[in-house]
Amino acid sequence: MDPHQWLEDVAGDDALDWVRERNALTVVEYGSSDDFVSLRDDLLAIYDADDRIPVVRARGERLYNFWRDGEHPRGLWRRTTLDEYRKSSPLWETVLDLDALCEAEGENWVWHGADVLRPDHRRALISLSRGGADADVTREFDLETLSFVDDGFFRPESKGGLSWIDDDTVFLVAADGPEAVNLAGYGRRVRQWRRGTPIESAEVVFEGPADNNGYGIYPGRDHAEGFERDLLVHYLDSRDTALYVRAIGELGFTKVEAPDSASKDVHGQWLTIELREPWTVGAVTYPAGALLVARFDEWLSGDRRTLEMVFEPTETTSLVGVTYTRSHLVLNVLDDVKNALVVLTHGGGGWSRRPLEGVPEFGTIAVSAVDGDESDGLWLSVNDYLTPPSLLLGSADAVAPAPEVLKSQPAMFDASRHVAEQHFVVSLDGTRVPYFLVRPKDAPFDGSTPTLLYGYGGFEIPLLPGYSGGIGKGWLEKGGAYVVANIRGGSEYGPRWHQAALRQNRHRAYEDFAAVARDLVTSGLTSPAHLGMMGGSNGGLLAGNMLTQYPEMFGAIVIRVPLLDMQRYHTLLAGASWMAEYGDPDDPADWEFIQGFSPYHLFDAGREYPPTLIMTSTRDDRVHPGHARKFMAKMLEAGKDVRYYENIEGGHGGAADNSQAARMDALYLTFLWRHLAG
Incomplete structure (x- = not known):
């Protein structure tokens, strides 16, 4: 003992x-x-400095940021416009003051993020943790009145989450009882919860096995115009995942056929599969570390002819990130632990590639889409051990101007x-x-x-x-x-x-x-x-x-x-x-x-x-x-x-x-x- x-x-x-x-x-x-x-x-x-670069996420016409400083140790969720953000001292609108909320409710809330309703961005599902634990609660918030919604969606504390389906429906994952969790303590059921109904009545639409030991289940709605559907990622352990899809209005999910060990994603008409192990499809064996792309609907129907390898690793190169924009894929490639960005575009002859022009040659480059499938805009963050971060606004489009430096953090x-x-x-x-x-x-x-x-x-x-x-x-x-x-x-x-x-x-x-x-x-x-x-x-x-x-x-x-x-x-x-x-x-x-x-x-x-x-x-x-x-x-x-x-x-x-x-x-x-x- x-x-x-x-x-x-x-x-x-x-x-x-x-x-x-x-x-x-x-x-x-x-x-x-x-x-x-x-x-x-x-x-x-340093940690409270006003001249830090505020990291933003575009939601409709507004850019949202969560910010902590000396006056707001628990933080402010706030928003501004791109025109304001370009200024050295943007005008921010406070959406939620977490310090004021903690004082009013006698809690020690720690921010865990927000899921903003698309396409009108009127509501948000805000997740808050007591003291910083992984377990948290989720509460519905009105982004017009800037207040929590009375009798709105509320998920009690557990490891799980809520995510929007539409204005009146959410996906619910909650580790809210012994029968509802897997071996690792994460929720193993996805329920569909309708506004105004008791949480207990939410219908189970997916259930993982009780003896699973993965990181949980993450459902969400894909809002890409013309390709709307529901997607669900089920972690089988700390690495392997299964991807599921269902059409709007259906109840059950269908598994996407691809290796569990691969990382899988869907964007518009495309399915990407990033391999961790060699995989043979037909007469072709693709190596571990490769990135494959196929037309999603054709893949679901069993047609494998559109599968194409768009990245193949070498002894010194690997893929560290894939970013979708409206019309392109942007690959973040490491070569001996140094970044390079490659833009992929699909045309009549298949996928073409070119380097992203105007990106600084030094340091680590992180790239993310400004607003996903709504534009080709890119956020580019550049820094190294001795050079403070700079934030650039660029585009994956070939005819776009060079990335614009929006913010540079002082030393x-x-x-x-x-x-x-x-x-x-x-x-x-x-x-x-x-x-x-x-x-x-x-x-x-x-x-x-x-x-x-x-x-x-x-x-x-x-x-x-x-x-x-x-x-x-x-x-x-x-x-x-x-x-x-x-x-x-x-x-x-x-x-x-x-x-x-x-x-x-x-x-x-x-x-x-x-x-x-x-x-x-x-x-x-x-x-x-x-x-x-x-x-x-x-x-x-x-x-x-x-x-x-x-x-x-x-x-x-x-x-x-x-x-x-x-x-x-x-x-x-x-x-x-x-x-x-x-x-x-x-x-x-x-x-x-x-x-x-x-x-x-x-x-x-x-x-x-x-x-x-x-x-x-x-x-x-x-x-x-x-x-x-x-x-x-x-x-x-x-x-x-x-x-x-x-x-x-x-x-x-x-x-x-x-x-x-x-x-x-x-x-x-x-x-x-x-x-x-x-």
Whole structure:
């Protein structure tokens, strides 16, 4: 029996007393000094700065934005017009003041987003979470009167959602009882709910199996003119999905025939299929990582003749994003973890391609459609480690002018003394692994530079260069170096990069990370005493494995919202949905390899470990805070050099507002700097 299992009682009095005691000790040691207070205040000023670029979404004639600052810590949902948005100081109309709502209702609401009714944009379904948990409520809001609708649609708190079908009908997914959830705690039924009827009477139109362990079910109406229909995505685990469709007015859904492992999407007349595994159709085998396009109606009828491969990966290229506009597909391609945008257009001779002109050559480029199927407009966001973000408004149309720079964010830290570089290292099995290094230009290469190494390595998530005011102010500006490792488990080189570190091959991600750490020392930039690392969530599992398997390589380690007990992870909150990634601990064959990367079981009380800070959130209902608590208890029991901090709010992101984020970030940066900079 695990003696620390009592700490899995998330809100239990004894467990929370233990948490508060640990928190208090950490605050006394690191969270009350002048250097901490100064950094916390600097970070909060950055996170609350008025000159940040407001991210917008077009809904009809208006652009909507959710905004937090010092006066509105919980945030404002607001809107403006494109003409106003072009101005340096746009005039915003407040739609919902979340701070005022929290005060009026005595709640600690955290914004989770809004689904705006199409095509007239008169109503919205707003999702709000208590304290930042994944579980939330949904309430109907009138965008003309700017008030919640009396007796409108309301979904009680659970993991699920509401989405519009039409003015008087919604799709309802709710994890509202034992019989309504899958193994991972997500709703497994889709119900169609008519306005004015009891929620209990909503008719079930789709039901997934009770033993499914996926991320849930996501239905919605496709409003593309001339192609209106209902679509539904059913997650089978953390990766695989099934896509379903039904015509307007029908009750049941029909599965779209395509591999479950593929990512599938529909836009207008087109079906796209992004392969994670090779797939043979007729006499042709398409490779993993390829993007296929077919005419959707013909595909549903069984006609495969329109299927065409519009992207084929190479050893260095992968597809990181596909954006639909009214008339084009825009592909975001990585080549050795560097972006390029390609526009695809269908004509009489099939699909043609051309680069998107006028896009900056530097940095990471993120692209999204301005308004989906209503125009060819594109939002383009460009930044890198040392260059603040710029927002451009462009078009996928070939005759459109060059993208227009709408917003440029001022610098949040002094980057003049640093340089950003890309390097490659060979991992234990001979694989070439890239990493990005941001270092002082005058780094002495005598092993003395305080260096923070970050990684993730899971769930097909790529780590691309990005500007961080927090890292810049709290680490780089002090003279530190910052490193991001593109280890296997992500998708920097497509599906193969992810699959190379799945299940019994998880160790490869850790070997890659260790290879990067060694290279930083071998180069002379830093040394183990000055090298620290941090990871969160799956990256917290990475950090736990660096601590337990490679402790001699680091001078300090930060473990955030982590998975650590891999014997019980699948029984805690959403853990069952990750078994495709890690394996099933209840299967003896799987447990044989899982225990090899379970930090809770790899911990050796007789071994020396570097100073460690473990951080989590009480309200994290995705990765259970019990992982962090139990590991802390085990390290503390063995007398190790370890600290702990658990934010009582925050969800999986760790913080519910900017002030909490500033406090958490200042805490770990202060901890690292003291131990690594001497």
